[in-house]
Amino acid sequence: MIDLKRIPSMDEILIQEEIKQLISRYNRDFVVDTARTAVAEIRAALRIGSTDIDTGSILTAIIGQIMIKIENSNSGTLQRVINGTGVVLHTNLGRAPLGAQAIRHIQEIGKSYNNLEMDLDRGERGSRYYHVEAVLKRITGAEAALVVNNNAAAVMLGLTTLAAGKEVIVSRGQLVEIGGAFRIPEVMKLSGARLVEVGTTNKTYVSDFSGAINDETALLFSAHTSNYQIVGFTAQVSTKELVGLGRDKDIPVFLDLGSGILTSLAHGGLKGEPTVQECVEAGADVITFSGDKMLGGPQAGIIVGKRQYIDRMKKNQLLRALRVDKLILAGLEGTLLEYLAGHPEENIPIIQMLTASREEIEKKAEKLVSILEKEMSDIDYSKTPHSANSGRSSTSLIEFKKINLEDMVGGGAYPIHKLPGAGMEIDFKGLSLEKAAAELRLQNPALVARRQDNKMLISVRTLLPGDEKEIAVMIRKLLQGSTGV
Ligand SMILES: *Cc1c(COP(=O)(O)O)cnc(C)c1O
DSSP states (O other): OOOGGGSOOHHHHHTSHHHHHHHHHSOHHHHHHHHHHHHHHHHHHHHTTOOOOOGGGHHHHHHHHHHHHHHHHHSOSOOOEEEOSOEEEOGGGTSOOOOHHHHHHHHHHHTSOOOTTEETTTTEEOOGGGTTHHHHHHHHOOSEEEEESOHHHHHHHHHHHHHTTSEEEEEGGGOOEETTTEEHHHHHHHHTOEEEEESOSSBOOHHHHHHHOOTTEEEEEEEOOTTOOOOSSOBOOOHHHHHHHHHHHTOOEEEEEESOBOSOOGGGTOOSSOBHHHHHHTTOSEEEEESSSTTOSSSOEEEEEOHHHHHHHHHOTHHHHTOOOHHHHHHHHHHHHHHHHTOHHHHSHHHHHHHOOHHHHHHHHHHHHHHHHHHTTTSOTTSOOOOGGGOOOOSOSOEEEEEEEEEEEESSSSTTOEEEEEEEEEEOTTSOHHHHHHHHHTSSSEEEOEEETTEEEEESTTOOTTHHHHHHHHHHHHHHHHHOO
């Protein structure tokens, strides 16, 4: 039992060379506070006997703790994750990784002054909403465009501007909830518009809409059923029918598209969802979609449509609260320029993942397996580990092989579509899958993968260049840590 009195005093800790160095690099109060926390934790651990530090090393243990704490708090909590799930747009993993041009543009604009709100032609104050509007108009064919924080904000701004105090007609089959926080009925309420539900869950006809129109009707609204699909005996009103009715009655049609596809993904096997261009062409008056879903850019809410409606939104005070940042505009502009340049399937990571051919995916899976084999070539991982005290009866440390699996689009698009994928299946043998998965998650970068039948599955579709090598190093490190090979 250690005498608690032998815990060194704060003065003694602060004169240690390592701590003096920390004080020269960081704020002194921060280092002292961290030292106090470290001492309190070690004292508590000694008191309940949950640690086996010997007296001689208390000081060393405290110094080590202080250094770890400072390093951790100095590296932040947001970190890189390798996505081995095969879910291309994973909201928990930050949705779309950005392409090179978006990153370059963010870097350039972020580190310098810029013309965010200056009209350089006239040398006068300009508008941040001017940027990317022209390129959005060119890509989508719409009369006007506006960018806000996210699609939830876009829907909110649109409804408040065009329908506060009035009625909005929506099909019962489209009262969606997205990601647990965005619910059409609630957003409607917040916007001040009154929701008028028509039709039934599985069937809604254009006559249901026309029957509900009265003097109070401000909008005909359609939300994309991004994360579910109603199958069986169904009927939904098409955009064309809705636009026809809206024109007849002089009521604008509002489409919350959610994902916002800007290029055909048919050669990746993804069909059936309309592109933004098709919705504009069909005559929808206001269309909203996310910047970080199928578009492949940063988080943003994009509104395109008829100028008269978008002009009204630009004048709404609420826009000030939803305004988009310069870094986002830079990332979005960089991404949109890739669409204009015409090769999104090469230069926008998520479009590349979604349109990858069967052969590319197969090759990537073979590469992952062979890189891991190479990384482990000096470890006899397929034989009994020679550590005598391991006490395990398994004959190998790990077994891995290439397999076929199914990937998902995610992020509110093609909710029931499975993409034929490939990857690596790992059986950790002696190590529990829970423990292996947790250890890989706790490294930096972290690896997040799937599991099935007590094995780990790493899908290669969502791996970015260089991830294969890192995964191999991580797995080696995991085995070394757990077995000492
Ligand atoms: C994803 C989605 C939203 C929310 O968009 P965010 O950009 O996440 O705010 C709203 N409506 C639909 C139909 C969606 O799919």
